[in-house]
Amino acid sequence: MMIFVADKGESQRILSTGGIIFQGRVYGQLVLTRSFGDWGIKTYGVIVDPHITRITINEDDLYCVIASDGIWDVIKDQEFMNLVNMKLNTGELSKCVLFESLKRGSLDNLSCFVISLN
Secondary structure, eight states: OOOBTTSHHHHHHHHHTTOOEETTEETTTBSBSBOSSOGGGGGGTOBOOOOOOOOOOOTTOOEEEEEOHHHHTTOOHHHHHHHHTTOOOHHHHHHHHHHHHHHTTOOSOOOEEEEEOO
């Protein structure tokens, strides 16, 4: 789960450390508030500590998807589910997501891992 600046708790954390949020992004550049890279804006409150959420996986869950913000900026959850319905294997699905993100104009770094849960 990614924490976006739209998350009130993360926005407050950024602002309380003296960070700046404008145009919906930290320092107007980064939509994420937690990142391993982006060293140039660490002074604006971006941290490397992960936000961890535990969920219970059940038999209805088909995939675990790990993707960068460059993917999620242009492909929404339901749109990803529409791609899943194309019945591709995990490798093909990852490639399809990458190419679809490029086609939609993403200029960010793109990474996508799809792990089958069944």
